[in-house]
Amino acid sequence: MVDAVEPLKARRIYLLLRERILNGALEPGSRLPGELSIAAEYGVSRVTVRRALDTLAIDGLIDRRPGSGTFVREGNSVQPIVADLSNVLSHLVEMGRRTSVRLLSFAYVNPSESVAGALGLEPGERAQRSIRVRLIDGAPFSYLVTHVPERIGVTYSEADLASMPLLGLLERSGIVVDEASQSIGATLAGPDVADALGLEIGSPLLSLTRVVWDPSGQGVEHLHALYRPDRYSFHMDLVRTGAVGARRWNPVVKPTTARPELQKYKAKGPKSLKPKPRPVRVSTQRRTST
Amino acid sequence: MVDAVEPLKARRIYLLLRERILNGALEPGSRLPGELSIAAEYGVSRVTVRRALDTLAIDGLIDRRPGSGTFVREGNSVQPIVADLSNVLSHLVEMGRRTSVRLLSFAYVNPSESVAGALGLEPGERAQRSIRVRLIDGAPFSYLVTHVPERIGVTYSEADLASMPLLGLLERSGIVVDEASQSIGATLAGPDVADALGLEIGSPLLSLTRVVWDPSGQGVEHLHALYRPDRYSFHMDLVRTGAVGARRWNPVVKPTTARPELQKYKAKGPKSLKPKPRPVRVSTQRRTST
DNA sequence: GTGAAATGTATTATAAGGTAGACAGGTATC
DNA sequence: GATACCTGTCTACCTTATAATACATTTCAC
CATH class of the missing domain: 1.10.10.10 (Winged helix-like DNA-binding domain superfamily/Winged helix DNA-binding domain)
Structure with a gap:
């Protein structure tokens, strides 16, 4: 800062x-x-x-x-944007937040072994690599490195990428996006990322790696995303299911609708939420304003 | 190190x-x-x-x-233990990995405002706070700070906590665990955590905050967990659902069974998920050995 | 072979970060 | 009011991390 x-x-x-x-x-x-x-x-x-x-x-x-x-001092604990585990940004738009994208790099490269492996590329097959920074209300919060097999990457242009979400482009190109697998970790910001996100070198970052496949099992996208944890975090609701002795948590799958109730539960938990006969666990409705 | x-x-x-x-x-x-x-x-x-x-x-x-x-040098990229989004540790046991727990602190305290709010405690109501470190095969990977309302905390002993998972204790005490809400972020290790986890001060950490409620909406547990990202990460599989124009990701809910195929997907994707004519995208099948 | 580029090694000088201690002035508690 | 504890400020010193530079040695590509 x-x-x-x-x-x-x-x-x-x-x-x-x-x-x-x-x-x-x-x-x-x-x-x-x-x-x-x-x-x-x-x-x-x-x-x-x-x-x-x-x-x-x-x-x-x-x-x-x-x-x-x-x-x-009061009033400084910035509430990060809360993303659902599925990590869809669409609700941000629905909330009237303005996200924009800066395309930092766009090129066809020989992918690293791990990316090539994840996407199931043939040896020597090239991939389109793009580096983008996403901003919300002008403040950068994520650094995205995506790899797409070359044959798929050619279906859209550099300009497209700077204006539309990648998944949207893929689906527009007729690619059927079917399954994905992702994992979440944490890292430190290196010089480039720190610079792009307006952080100090050595700041903590949320890291997300996701691989997306089409129905045939062909890899179509490899995403490596880094998020500023003060501006972005993942959230999920769980329900306890299963028989006694084999209980486990399951994610709550929400309806396809937009859900306006976005907020950081931490500070206000279901207090309001749990006022009673168990109304919602959604409280102050403090949307992620600012 | x-x-x-x-x-x-x-x-x-x-x-x-x-x-x-x-x-x-x-x-x-x-x-x-x-x-x-x-x-x-x-x-x-x-x-x-x-x-x-x-x-x-x-x-x-x-x-x-x-x-x-x-x-x-080869062979050094340690694969973290992969936890499902529901973050159940049971499968680790199923895999024959030995986890143990060290109880660092156990006391009844006046909870911070945010914890009290999340659990829905009355002003002045005390909470049991425990700090534990979990180890796998002798190596610490998580630092857990839990708060439980005092009236619930008294149903088990300090020794219980050192030997059994907290949720197990709660359910043993007749508490019905119903829903939870959690969010995932990233932070830096402070002196105490760094020490407990064998890290340098300033190392990146995965942070998980979870609040658990019983069916009446009463908060029963507040968990703040910090994980070493090199030893632990979250993983989830997603499917693309919904009509065109309103597509979204939904988590794949797996059967209650143990799933031995635990590994870092990064190198090989949902193999089991999408078994097909697709040659392996699996390279070394390096499971989380070591 | 030749040359470019890499690591290994050494020297020097500078600058900066850090420590230690003492003291002044404010605030709260008893 | 006395005391304890806090921040504010200053001084002086010392350690050492860092930079700059030069040179040797190994490797690889051409």
């Missing part, structure tokens, strides 16, 4: 504290441990802690009150 | 490169860019890059061949 040049130890502490403030782990209004405590906790000197706090103060994330302590 | 004291810029580069090697972004056997290129990329001097590479070499992650280059 601020790119002031800064010592590195201090910056690390800054990043960690910032994390905890933004995701709500440090409650708004609460007091941080004293500078000396923090220094001890991280094994650094007070001066260093101080530098980290300085930056947080510049960011407006904390209030420092001499004699009293340092406090987390 | 190695706790050699090290310069900070160098360490940051070390961590980033290590990330990319472990998660397979840098393919095993492939050559890294030259030291000068890396230095340019990260905006540091060659000496610094060199230090990072030194540490990677000590870790055994790379092979340096004078005159030739630096190569990613």
